[in-house]
Amino acid sequence: MSTVNQAFTVKEQAMKAQKASKLLAILSTEEKNAALNTIADRLEQEYAIILTANEVDLDAGRKQNFDDAFMDRLALTKERIFEFAQGLRDVANLEDPTGIVQSDWELENGIQVEQVTVPLGVIGMIYEARPNVTVDATGLALKSGNAVVLKGGSSAIASNKAIVDIMRTALEDTRIPVEAVQFIDSTDREATKQLFTMKQHIDVLIPRGGESLINTVVENATVPVLETGVGNCHLYIDKEANVDQAINIFINAKTDRPAVCNAVETLIVHKEWLDANQDTLVKAMLEHGIHAHADEYAHSLIPGADEATEEDWANEYLSRDVAVKTVEDVLEAIEHIEIYGTKHSEAIITENDKTANTFLKLIDAAALYHNASTRFTDGGAMGFGAEIGISTQKLHARGPMGLPALTTIKYIMKGTGQTR
Structure with missing residues (x-):
């Protein structure tokens, strides 16, 4: 695929996600929770399909002599699949982080002010070997009312594609639009670079992986970045x-x-x-x-x-x-x-x-x-249900990033005809 066509495809996916995010933002907590539970059930039912795809990735990894640590992050088992399916149910059981009035007051002119939590919009997720991130990121994004554009590493391309296909099929039976979950299935690095500049359609990028990946995103993206960090x-x-x-x-x-x-x-x-x-x-x-x-x-x-x-x-x-x-x-x-x-x-x-x-x-x-x-230092261990990454920066979010980290605020002003 040419760079021009690849850029068009990525942009098209980002635009679809953006459109879906508007529909997702108005869904009720119950509708979002039902969707997460439906996805979890389907992942467990179709685990054998995921394991077959994962073996393709593992075989490729063995041929490329990936080290044991990398292969461990890449490998899936029935138990691991059931664990991240359960993680979706855990996220569904958590409090909805959106629509919360954090503070409210009345101005001298009688206008009522509310500071309310809202979704970020569209999250671009760039990550490496771990297929579980595909599920964790999707679950946290959807529960917090965000659409997600996923770009996993080439080493897990078969596993990730199988997982996303199952999740999108599951969404057909829910109120969440299927287009709220986008997966860039190209292994071309140009596809990743295209995400860096989709500021018009993507609200935040979250890189999760090694130091090289994180630095590349931070140094080249025009889209705001929620930086995760390596762990020395x-x-x-x-x-x-x-x-x-x-x-x-x-x-x-x-x-x-x-x-x-x-x-x-x-x-x-x-x-x-x-x-x-x-x-x-x-x-x-x-x-x-x-x-x-x-x-x-x-x-x-x-x-x-x-x-x-x-x-x-x-x-x-x-x-x-x-x-x-x-x-x-x-x-x-x-x-x-x-x-x-x-x-x-x-x-x-x-x-x-x-x-x-x-x-x-x-x-x-x-x-x-x-x-x-x-x-x-883990979202599940700390009661977040799952995590989308661990932030080592200080602005917006720090530490394991669960649902609250995927929201921002807006001010709702209610008046009775006041002018300034």
């Missing part, structure tokens, strides 16, 4: 950390799902704690297949560790590799995080509340933890 997350074990708690949290944060953005990539350890608990830490790392890239001090204490390089401190491994940094105090830990962190999720393990409060106040990140795993 840190866990700091303070000298006053409970040993069992510190080990359990570290193992969970590193190995529960190493390929996700809220997994810990750097372990920062107080030297006194490491000296006292070296054997326990090393045993846990060996048992769970964790490979260390350690600074000079930790390297001498952790058998088999590689010497850490500057690159390791900034690396989002998405595997069972971890960088290990030793420090003298919490301020040194904070300094390291401020240099190399991505403002995603950071954690401290300590029994000293004063030390914890220093960490929590001085670290600039979307989510901070005291004596808990970073794996909870």
Whole structure:
């Protein structure tokens, strides 16, 4: 397909979504919820079709020698399909974020003012390997009254197409217009670039994926961007950390799902704690297949560790590799995080509340933890039903973005003939 034809097709899809968003915005909460439940039922009924398509993507991935972390994000199972179907039902059960009067007052001239939440309009979603994003983004968009234009990565093209076909077919039996869900099924990068400039028809772009994708969207889009971030997350074990708690949290944060953005990539350890608990830490790392890239001090204490390089401190491994940094105090830990962190999720393990409060106040990140795993930076885990991404910026939305992040406000002014 030529670039000209591709541009026309993308524009046409964006225009269809925009038109559908006007119809979607006036639907009742009950009508939107019924549609989400219908989609969820259909996804479960047709799961075998999705798995067949997913195997096409996995086979292509194996031929291209994609790494284990990438293949894990790409892979679907019956259980995973049923999980994101349930996620749609969870979203349906959440409060509708639109039509809420956040504040109201009367002007001196008698005009009544209401500040009301409304949908953004049309959301352009640009993402990489994870087919579950196709469902999560669609569910959150539709519940919040937004149409969505989906552009997934080429590696998941068969899976995404199958999922979208099932969702659009399901919408034929609901009040939500089918055109409210658009999927750009081209693998041509020009199709993605076209989305960057559809400001007339798309209200916001949300990129979700690796650093390269996110930077490309942020640097080139003329459409407003809700920026999500990569997760170079840190866990700091303070000298006053409970040993069992510190080990359990570290193992969970590193190995529960190493390929996700809220997994810990750097372990920062107080030297006194490491000296006292070296054997326990090393045993846990060996048992769970964790490979260390350690600074000079930790390297001498952790058998088999590689010497850490500057690159390791900034690396989002998405595997069972971890960088290990030793420090003298919490301020040194904070300094390291401020240099190399991505403002995603950071954690401290300590029994000293004063030390914890220093960490929590001085670290600039979307989510901070005291004596808990970073794996909870997740829309589902935090009660949002699902998430459309995790924002590491500060304007409009920050952290896991659920339904409220997909709305804006308008002012409704009611008068009795007032003029100015």
